[in-house]
Amino acid sequence: MGGFDFSKRDSFGSRMGVIMAAAGSAVGLGNIWRFPYILGENGGGAFLIIYLIIMFSIGIPVMMSELLIGRRAQRNPVGAFKVLAPGKQWYLVGMMGIISAFMILAFYTAVAGWTLEYIYQTLIGGFTAKSSADLATMFESFRSDSLRPALWFAVFMAATAGIVLGGVRKGIEKSTKIMMPLLFILLIVMCVKSLTLHGAGRGVEFLFRPDFSKITGTTVLMALGQVFFSLSIGMGTIITYGSYIQKDNNLAGTAVEVSLIDTFVAVLAGIAIFPAVFAFGISPESGESLTFIVLPGIFQQMTGGMVFAFMFFLLLALAALTSTISVLEVIVAYFSEQLGLTRRMAVLLATLSMFILGISASLSLGVMRNIRLFGLNIFDLFNNTTANILLPLGGLLIVLFLGWFFPSRDIRDELSNNGTLAVRYYSLYRFIIRFVAPIAITIVFLNGIGLLKI
Ligand code: PHE
Numbered sequence: 001m002g003g004f005d006f007s008k009r010d011s012f013g014s015r016m017g018v019i020m021a022a023a024g025s026a027v028g029l030g031n032i033w034r035f036p037y038i039l040g041e042n043g044g045g046a047f048l049i050i051y052l053i054i055m056f057s058i059g060i061p062v063m064m065s066e067l068l069i070g071r072r073a074q075r076n077p078v079g080a081f082k083v084l085a086p087g088k089q090w091y092l093v094g095m096m097g098i099i100s101a102f103m104i105l106a107f108y109t110a111v112a113g114w115t116l117e118y119i120y121q122t123l124i125g126g127f128t129a130k131s132s133a134d135l136a137t138m139f140e141s142f143r144s145d146s147l148r149p150a151l152w153f154a155v156f157m158a159a160t161a162g163i164v165l166g167g168v169r170k171g172i173e174k175s176t177k178i179m180m181p182l183l184f185i186l187l188i189v190m191c192v193k194s195l196t197l198h199g200a201g202r203g204v205e206f207l208f209r210p211d212f213s214k215i216t217g218t219t220v221l222m223a224l225g226q227v228f229f230s231l232s233i234g235m236g237t238i239i240t241y242g243s244y245i246q247k248d249n250n251l252a253g254t255a256v257e258v259s260l261i262d263t264f265v266a267v268l269a270g271i272a273i274f275p276a277v278f279a280f281g282i283s284p285e286s287g288e289s290l291t292f293i294v295l296p297g298i299f300q301q302m303t304g305g306m307v308f309a310f311m312f313f314l315l316l317a318l319a320a321l322t323s324t325i326s327v328l329e330v331i332v333a334y335f336s337e338q339l340g341l342t343r344r345m346a347v348l349l350a351t352l353s354m355f356i357l358g359i360s361a362s363l364s365l366g367v368m369r370n371i372r373l374f375g376l377n378i379f380d381l382f383n384n385t386t387a388n389i390l391l392p393l394g395g396l397l398i399v400l401f402l403g404w405f406f407p408s409r410d411i412r413d414e415l416s417n418n419g420t421l422a423v424r425y426y427s428l429y430r431f432i433i434r435f436v437a438p439i440a441i442t443i444v445f446l447n448g449i450g451l452l453k454i
Contacts, residue, residue: 064255225387365377
């Protein structure tokens with residue numbers, strides 16, 4: 001087994017490619033499946049405002065920090081900390097990221113697999129003439145089936161592996177440059193359809209008119225967790241992508257653009273969903289089942305509904321795929337650079353271990369539901385531990401590392417491309433990574449592990 005040849009390291013070919021790949025990672029099930037139901041449960045417009053404030057004040061600086069670490073070190077998350085802090089324990093932050101990547105990929109790809117089942121169902125007319133109770137039963141019995149979810153998981157994982165095998169430029173960059181524009185078109189069509197439904201106005205009002213009486217400590221915490229998950233920050237995905245970015249790229253600009261695209265897509269997903277939900281007289285607070293139970297019910301009653309259902313689930317699948325490739329790339333970069341495996345071997349090993357983990361996560365909603373750790377089945381354990389604990393903790397350690405343990409001069413050099421770009425925002429950025437972000441994230445983290453109840 002030869003070591004990794006760092007002089008032959010792959011990279012993104014263009015600025016556009018960087019934006020599409022990073023936005024592809026950020027835009028995912030988090031925007032279209034998670035954001036709308038969390039917003040629905042947390043008071044609509046008021047949640048949106050808090051979400052935006054946190055996105056700009058903490059989300060963007062953390063994303064900048066990860067891009068910076070990656071590009072400076074030109075390594076996977078573990079290697080990056082070994083290069084930037086030789087002989088120190090910081091590489092453990094990278095290790096934590098690799099573990100998070102395995103866990104996220106397991107439950108996230110399982111949900112992505114459900115979207116394939118739902119594409120299939122729209123094609124065979126599986127929703128036709130089903131009441132909402134029937135649709136709920138259909139979803140539950142599908143999820144707890146022993147074979148189907150595992151099978152769709154395997155299909156989705158294989159597609160993910162196929163792209164990652166192609167490499168950074170020829171696999172990830174090339175495919176996201178096609179999938180992201182397609183995703184946009186589908187989303188815009190869904191928004192137009194939703195907005196033109198009779199009675200859509202109340203949905204728009206719900207989304208944009210803030211009811212501040214709904215804001216509680218929990219709302220703020222939910223918003224912060226959602227920002228982390230949605231931007232793919234706190235676990236090294238952005239460090240990994242950052243490591244493939246050319247030295248002349250303006251990292252702050254990239255972080256802002258990617259975050260804006262991510263936020264825009266989340267808001268568009270809200271516009272595609274809530275007007276329709278209100279037009280059909282359904283409560284916006286239907287929670288997790290919004291996408292897989294409520295929406296199929298709505299599509300069924302719409303003219304041309306099955307076409308829109310097909311488009312919607314295709315949109316979800318595409319959004320998920322541009323995210324799963326970014327998570328798999330973290331593991332593959334680690335396996336090849338730190339353990340010296342070839343890309344082919346690294347993809348194979350990662351995919352095979354994912355089959356075991358992911359299929360267990362899938363089956364844990366059915367036959368394996370009795371296997372529990374801390375009272376949670378495997379799916380919920382992976383889902384909750386990553387979003388509530390590992391991502392915030394990773395994000396916290398990343399800003400602490402840069403803010404307190406890494407030379408300010410080097411940070412400035414990296415952000416300004418060795419003095420060629422103006423970095424007027426620098427003192428604000430530094431203040432955020434030293435104080436604002438660590439304090440805010442600590443509060444969320446303590447809440448996530450139950451040590452602090454707000
Ligand atoms: N950001 C992705 C989404 O919103 C999820 C994700 C989290 C991807 C962490 C990579 C890393 O769906």
